[in-house]
Amino acid sequence: MTLAEKAYDALRHDIIRGELPPGRPLRLSDLSERYDMGFSPLREALNRLHAERLVTAESLRGFRVAPLSIDELHDAVNVRIKIESDALRASIRLGDDDWAAGIVSALYALNLQVGRTGPDADIWTLEARHYAFHRALLTACNSPWTLEFFERLYAATERYRIPVLLASTHSAGRDVQAEHGALAEATLARDADKATALLEAHYRKTASHLTTVFGTKRPDEVTAAAG
Amino acid sequence: MTLAEKAYDALRHDIIRGELPPGRPLRLSDLSERYDMGFSPLREALNRLHAERLVTAESLRGFRVAPLSIDELHDAVNVRIKIESDALRASIRLGDDDWAAGIVSALYALNLQVGRTGPDADIWTLEARHYAFHRALLTACNSPWTLEFFERLYAATERYRIPVLLASTHSAGRDVQAEHGALAEATLARDADKATALLEAHYRKTASHLTTVFGTKRPDEVTAAAG
DNA sequence: ATTCCAAATATTTTCGAAAATATTTATTGC
DNA sequence: GCAATAAATATTTTCGAAAATATTTGGAAT
Structure with missing residues (x-):
């Protein structure tokens, strides 16, 4: 390197x-x-x-x-929903057994980490597995450009999520875990309408949560405090 | 600089x-x-x-x-259609008079250049105005991320279009001119369904044309020959 | 006190050479 | 001849200093 x-x-x-x-x-x-x-x-x-x-x-x-702004967060989330919904539909249409297996395995690894507390609770491992799960859902879409934009938007929204993750409670973690489970289930059942609806709800919920957190303080204060 | x-x-x-x-x-x-x-x-x-x-x-x-490939071109065109259709709908919903005036002016400048032959026929001016027109349609969408992705995809497809432009006939230019006119008209009339349909048809036509051109030769030969 | 200007300082940008790594060529042993 | 190895060459990567540009400081004039 x-x-x-x-x-x-x-x-x-x-x-x-x-x-x-x-x-x-x-x-x-x-x-x-x-x-x-x-x-x-x-x-x-x-x-x-x-x-x-x-x-x-x-x-x-x-x-x-680069500065953070709530407007940028909203924009990124909205574009994510559009791009990832299309990508998820394509994946459901095109995905093979390996793709499905990848989702199951990514979800399993993610849930292991969500449950952990104490010295094993590593936010960066959690974040990496969260990313891996969401990417696993979309990999079969057969569109390099779509996957690239997914990665860009994921990185852009990650900055906003980290302060929240650092402060997140255990019960909130279980909520998110349930959402991921339902999303994986609908996807593996090839129910595109249900899966994209769950995906959109998942992101809108996260976004409104982030907006609440960032709403009271200036974003840079929040992020600075997290360091 | x-x-x-x-x-x-x-x-x-x-x-x-x-x-x-x-x-x-x-x-x-x-x-x-x-x-x-x-x-x-x-x-x-x-x-x-x-x-x-x-x-x-x-x-x-x-x-x-970077190499060129027909697969990448198809991917880029498909993603463009998705992203630009959404952006065009948003622009039509949100655009004000300045936005409309920008489209009229960009179309006028573009048409001036399409008509030119001889020493005034500068492919780079034409290309810049073509870009400016398509961007003008979308600027009111109020989504920086969408506009960034539009720019990325435009640059990616530009490489494929240049060899064709260099070889293009005058009559083909008039076809494209008519398409741009219809697209601008539907957009300014705030007819989102018609405008996005025209946009999609415009890109699919260009893509199939490019595929025909690149289909016979390897892309690098074509591009190398254009230099 | 305030504005303007110049000197001093800080910072980015660029260069040219050295270090690290990759590729090609030559040589040896079989 | 052919494979393996070593030497020579080519290329990328990194450094340290010089050049170019920006910012701050200090002082003079009003």
């Missing part, structure tokens, strides 16, 4: 987690000290993150952690 | 135009000579283009112009 790739992973992690809060200037000299490498790999990582809209860039004036 | 930005523009132009054909290795030393600059700005540009899927990158093994 090159230094540039390490820098990308580390910066992405720290931004999504909120250790580098929205709006914070990302100066090369600071980052060079923080991550112990030269400017070149850092610039490369920052440019990648800029393309993903996780950092802003202004010519000759450096990089910053 | 920084050197990195110039490198980005120049490389993008040369890739889309096909002067740098699909699959061609993009070696730093070659590019350094071609564009007369050091490695740093070139790497930056290549990374940006990699994020846009216009170049491929393999760790420690350099960059190449």
Whole structure:
């Protein structure tokens, strides 16, 4: 793994987690000290993150952690619903046994992690398995562009979800677990209408929850507090 | 404008135009000579283009112009139809007078260029105005993510269209002109069903035309020949 | 006190060379 | 001849410093 790739992973992690809060200037000299490498790999990582809209860039004036906004969250959630509903319908139409098996296995791994408390309760493992489950539902859609946009939107909304996850209660976890189970069931039964309805409800519920949390404070305060 | 930005523009132009054909290795030393600059700005540009899927990158093994494939073209066109149809409906619902005026003006500028022959017939001006017209239809949708994906997909399909444009006849241009006119008319009349139907037909026609052209030759041959 | 300007400082951008890695060529042993 | 290995070459990646640009500081004039 090159230094540039390490820098990308580390910066992405720290931004999504909120250790580098929205709006914070990302100066090369600071980052060079923080991550112990030269400017070149850092610039490369920052440019990648800029393309993903996780950092802003202004010519000759450096990089910053991209701001959060409720409007952007709503937009991302709405577009996600459209794109993922189409993708889920296509997957249900085209998916084979391997696809179905992948969903079962991803759901199982996710539920193991949702149930965990104490030292095994690792939010990053949980987040990775949550992502893997949602991706598993869509992989059979046979559209690389759709999957790419899914990944972009997932990353964009992840930043908003992390503070909530860090503060989430155990009972809320069980709710989400039930929703994932029902979504997987409808999908495996090839009931596209039901599955897309559940998917949309799942996202709208999450979005309204996030809006409530972010509504009272400015997003950057919330995210900063999570770090 | 920084050197990195110039490198980005120049490389993008040369890739889309096909002067740098699909699959061609993009070696730093070659590019350094071609564009007369050091490695740093070139790497930056290549990374940006990699994020846009216009170049491929393999760790420690350099960059190449991304290949073309008919499958990818079909995927891009299908996703475009979905995303742009939704965006057009939203624009029709939300658009104000400025939006409508923007469509009229973009269509006028485009038609001026479609009609031109001889020294004024500049394919890049035509392409820019074609882009501007299609974007004008969607700008009122109030969804930054949708517009970003529109731009990504437009760039992806542009590479396939350029060889055809370079070889296109004048009569084919008049067909397309009529389609654009009808599309603008339905949109300005706020007839969402008709407008999206026309949009879909427009793209499917273009796609099948491109498939015919690319079907006989390998895509890289076609694009290479266009340069 | 405030505005303007210049000097000083900080930061980004670019270069040129060194280090790390990949690829090709040459050589040896079979 | 052919495979395996080593040397030579080519290429990417990274660094450290120089150049270019932005920002802050300090002081002079009004």
